[in-house]
Amino acid sequence: MAEEVILLDFWPSMFGMRARIALREKGVEFDMREEDLSNKSPLLLKMNPVHKKIPVLIHGGKPVCESLIIVQYIDETWGHESPLLPSDPYERARARFWADYVDKKIYLALRTLRPSTGEAQEAAKKEYIESLKVMEGELGDKAYFGGERFGYVDVSLIPFYSWFYGLEVLANFSIKEECPKLVAWAERCMQRESVAKSLPDQYKLYEYLLERTKKLQAQ
Amino acid sequence: MADEVILLDFWPSMFGMRCRIALAEKGVKYEYKEEDLRNKSDLLLRMNPIHKKIPVLVHNGKPVCESLVILHYIDEVWSDKCPLLPSDPYQRAQARFWADYIDKKFYDLGRKLWTTKGEEQEAAKKELIDSLKLLEGELGDKPFYGGEKLGFLDIALVPFYTWFYAYETFGNFSIEAECPKLIAWTKRCLEIENVSKSLVEPQKVYDFVLQLKKALGIE
Numbered sequence: 361m362a363e364e365v366i367l368l369d370f371w372p373s374m375f376g377m378r379a380r381i382a383l384r385e386k387g388v389e390f391d392m393r394e395e396d397l398s399n400k401s402p403l404l405l406k407m408n409p410v411h412k413k414i415p416v417l418i419h420g421g422k423p424v425c426e427s428l429i430i431v432q433y434i435d436e437t438w439g440h441e442s443p444l445l446p447s448d449p450y451e452r453a454r455a456r457f458w459a460d461y462v463d464k465k466i467y468l469a470l471r472t473l474r475p476s477t478g479e480a481q482e483a484a485k486k487e488y489i490e491s492l493k494v495m496e497g498e499l500g501d502k503a504y505f506g507g508e509r510f511g512y513v514d515v516s517l518i519p520f521y522s523w524f525y526g527l528e529v530l531a532n533f534s535i536k537e538e539c540p541k542l543v544a545w546a547e548r549c550m551q552r553e554s555v556a557k558s559l560p561d562q563y564k565l566y567e568y569l570l571e572r573t574k575k576l577q578a579q
Numbered sequence: 580m581a582d583e584v585i586l587l588d589f590w591p592s593m594f595g596m597r598c599r600i601a602l603a604e605k606g607v608k609y610e611y612k613e614e615d616l617r618n619k620s621d622l623l624l625r626m627n628p629i630h631k632k633i634p635v636l637v638h639n640g641k642p643v644c645e646s647l648v649i650l651h652y653i654d655e656v657w658s659d660k661c662p663l664l665p666s667d668p669y670q671r672a673q674a675r676f677w678a679d680y681i682d683k684k685f686y687d688l689g690r691k692l693w694t695t696k697g698e699e700q701e702a703a704k705k706e707l708i709d710s711l712k713l714l715e716g717e718l719g720d721k722p723f724y725g726g727e728k729l730g731f732l733d734i735a736l737v738p739f740y741t742w743f744y745a746y747e748t749f750g751n752f753s754i755e756a757e758c759p760k761l762i763a764w765t766k767r768c769l770e771i772e773n774v775s776k777s778l779v780e781p782q783k784v785y786d787f788v789l790q791l792k793k794a795l796g797i798e
Contacts, residue, residue, distance in 0.1 A: 389747040410680065410713065424672045426679055449640055449655040456648045461629065494629065 365390040368404050372568050374467075375427035376415040377519035377558050382431045384554035385510070386439035409484035428459055431515055444512045455506060458498060459516035465491040466520060473531060474569075475576055484501045485531055496542040503548065514549055521546040522559040526566035532572060538541055584609035585637040587623050589616055590779055591787050593686070594646035595634040596738035599777035601650050604729065605657040647678055656740060663731045674724070677717055678735040684710045685739055691751040693788050694797055704750045708757050715761040722767055729771060733764075737774060739766040744781035745788045 367383065369376035383390050395404055395414050407416045407423035417424040417433065424433045435444040445452050460557050469491045473484040495517060505513035516559055524535045524543075536543045549555045585665075586602065586609050588595035602609050614623055614633050626635045626642035636643040636652065643652045654663040664671050688710065691703035714736065718724060724732035743754050755762040768774045 363744050411632055420667075422669055424669070429672050429675045429679065432675065433668055433672040436671065449652055450638075450643070452655065453643045453652040456651060457645055460645055460648065512664075 362389070364418075366418040366527070367392045368395055368401070368407065368414050368418070369393065370414050371396050371560055372522075372565055373414060373467040374519035374523065374559070375559075377522065378427045378515050379417055379430045379434070380558035381515050381518065381554050382434040382444060384557060385407045385442065385444065385515075385552075386440050386526055387433060388434070426513060428463065428516060431512065433510070444515060446511065451506070455512045457506060458495070458513045462513075462516045462520075466495065468516070470520070470527075473527065475573075481531055486535055489533070489535070492535065492539045492542055492567055496539045499541060499545055504545070510549065510552060514545075518546060518549045518555055521550070522562055522565050523569070525562035526569040529566055533553075582607075582791045583637075583639050585612055586610070586613050587614055587620070587626065587633050587635040587637065589614050589633050591741070591784050592633060593738035593742065596741065596777055596779070597646045598634045598636060598735050599652070600647050600729075600734045600737070601663060603773035603777055604661045604663070604734075605653055606660065606668055607653070607657055635731065647675075647735065650734060652661045654731070658697045659727075663725075663734065665725070665730065666686075675716065677724070677732050680710070681714070681735055683741070689739070689742055689746050692746045693792060696798070700750065704752060705760070707750075708744070708752070708754075710760055711754060711758045715758045715764075717761060718764055723764070729768065729774070733768060737765060738778060740768075741778050741781050741784050742788075745785040748785060 365383070365388055367376070367379055367413050369379070369392055371394060380392070393401075393403075395401060397414070398413060403418075403491055404414065404416060405412055408414075410423045411425060413425070415425075415427055417430045417432060419433075419437070424430050431444065445455055466488070469484065469488040473481065476484045502508075502539070504510050505517070520571075524546075528534055584602070584607055586595070586598055588611060590613060590697070598612075612620075612622070612785060615621060616633070622637075623633065624631055625633060626637055627633075627644045630644060632644070634644075634646055635647060636649045638652075638656070643649050649662060664674060685707070688703050688707040692700060693708065695703065723729050747754055748777070769778070
């Protein structure tokens, strides 16, 4: 008997995208519920009282919070034949390390880049590209971060690709020029149905970023 | 073939202490290498070029970085005794969530207690107490977070106890008064030899912080 799976989410969220991809990789049916972050639902506040953030996976009424913890939970609960994390402990440690790097460095660089302008923006752009280049170095000549198979680190990073176009236009730079191998990897990932279905259209994302920027500037 | 296990560490580090406890629980023989963080060894820089931080576990020449990643690794490699994480995926997610919460909150808040004064310090104190209370609530009536025995979350949290005296003294408050159940839990943990021999003395940590404040020019 399948228990109900609900994902509390927000369409532009890279963290929400991770959960969507993982669920689809495992072929899990889920009810994706869009949250209005300026007016959070009682369900969200009840299911994630500590952080009050999305994504939240609710499985059989029980919440799992924090995107990488959600992805690991999905991996451990469903589809043991097609694991996202490798089986070797050392390779698992590497995968966890790099997913943590995405959260610690790339996301942080992105958060600095987003609201910045002028000189601060130039510095932030540089930092962001540097962090992407480190990932590109880690990818090397492999098809995916885990090797031949799409896995945990790919899931943790690929959502950032949906923001590339918008960032490039707003901050005036080309990620493809700086990190061609990484963009090639992203395009490879986008050919997977789970990824293509889970990432929003990049133009829609650009419009969202533009609107957010205007709002921030108006404040 | 004997395993070679080295732990690159720094004696007052809560993150290092986590690894010491886990290795002790698993009965793993290892070489402890003290790092001078103002003069990092070539080995450290080679084994953790990305973050250049301790702790680093070097197992047969291969590095594992980030304390929670190291805990997972230790649990998975030396899986024959003392499981650190529960076997149920939902409980694993809960343990991971709270360890992540500790990492998001405690270190930075604690740091503010001895690097700031006035309003900023008061705000940090309040937030730290609230966070400790939340963790105390999560323990409930269980002897340990892991249930009857020490587990992943116990190991993630208990090293912070060594810094409580320093936090209390600089912040002018009593954690025991605010969170008596949590202190009762730390006392239970300290009765376990693998924990008490892995932790450092709170007085030594306090003296270390005092020295650090002088060196950083903080009043």
